[in-house]
Amino acid sequence: MKNLRLKAARAARDLSQQVLADMVGVSRQTINAIEKGDYNPTINLCIAICRALGKTLDELFWKQ
Amino acid sequence: MKNLRLKAARAARDLSQQVLADMVGVSRQTINAIEKGDYNPTINLCIAICRALGKTLDELFWKQ
DNA sequence: CCTCTTTGTAAAATATACTTGACATAAAGT
DNA sequence: ACTTTATGTCAAGTATATTTTACAAAGAGG
Numbered sequence: 001m002k003n004l005r006l007k008a009a010r011a012a013r014d015l016s017q018q019v020l021a022d023m024v025g026v027s028r029q030t031i032n033a034i035e036k037g038d039y040n041p042t043i044n045l046c047i048a049i050c051r052a053l054g055k056t057l058d059e060l061f062w063k064q
Numbered sequence: 065m066k067n068l069r070l071k072a073a074r075a076a077r078d079l080s081q082q083v084l085a086d087m088v089g090v091s092r093q094t095i096n097a098i099e100k101g102d103y104n105p106t107i108n109l110c111i112a113i114c115r116a117l118g119k120t121l122d123e124l125f126w127k128q
Numbered sequence: 129c130c131t132c133t134t135t136g137t138a139a140a141a142t143a144t145a146c147t148t149g150a151c152a153t154a155a156a157g158t
Numbered sequence: 159a160c161t162t163t164a165t166g167t168c169a170a171g172t173a174t175a176t177t178t179t180a181c182a183a184a185g186a187g188g
Contacts, residue, residue, distance in 0.1 A: 016164060027147055032166065039145065042104045042175080043125055057121035061107055080134060091177055096136065103175065106145080 002037045005060050009053040010035075024048040066101045069124050073117040074099075088112040 010020055017031045024031075026045060034041050034049075041049075046061050053060070074084055081095045088095075090109060098105050098113075105113075110125050117124070 018164075028165090029148085029167085030146055033146085036166080040106045040108045042106055042145070043110050044104045045145090046107050047125075047127060057126050061111075062121050063111060082134080092135090093137085093178090094176055097176085100136080106175075109175090 003035050003060070006049065006053075007035045009055050009060060013053060015053075020049070020052060023052045067099050067124070070113070070117075071099045073119050073124060077117060079117075084113070084116060087116045 010017070015023075017035070018028045021028045021031045024045065025048070030041070030045075031049075033039055043057075046057060050057055050060055074081070079087075081099070082092045085092045085095045088109065089112070094105070094109075095113075097103055107121075110121060114121055114124055
């Protein structure tokens with residue numbers, strides 16, 4: 001399923017997928033795939049994304 | 065660096081690495097490596113571990 | 129002692145996260 | 159019209175997460 005919380009948090013900071021990808025050191029396609037929900041990123045990448053967006057793991061990646 | 069919060073949470077529930085590994089569907093070595101801090105598990109595995117131990121991502125995997 | 133459980137560790141193989149390069153589309157600006 | 163930016167998607171390759179098999183050491187209990 002899509003990760004809309006991530007998409008929203010990125011939008012709230014007005015960052016493109018490309019810019020966020022550069023900030024965390026991965027390719028744009030990786031960010032796109034995570035938002036699309038295709039796969040299963042590593043925890044270190046999730047943490048880097050959270051830091052870039054000023055959120056925590058629970059806020060962006062925890063599934064109730 | 066070691067993940068001592070994970071080790072402590074597992075100890076608090078009196079689970080061996082093997083039993084936790086079975087609960088979340090990975091090998092014992094994978095749990096051992098995560099506690100040892102060798103590597104970088106996927107987010108879905110982290111979530112499964114959190115569920116098994118009654119913790120959240122922030123409690124076990126967030127780095128301040 | 130002996131056995132069983134737990135943990136630590138290692139090497140080789142397999143599955144999959146992630147990259148690179150590319151193409152398509154839609155929206156915004158000139 | 160043309161260009162630029164943002165997003166979506168795909169296929170082939172590379173890096174690495176995870177498995178399997180195996181061995182060693184320490185502690186608990188019989």
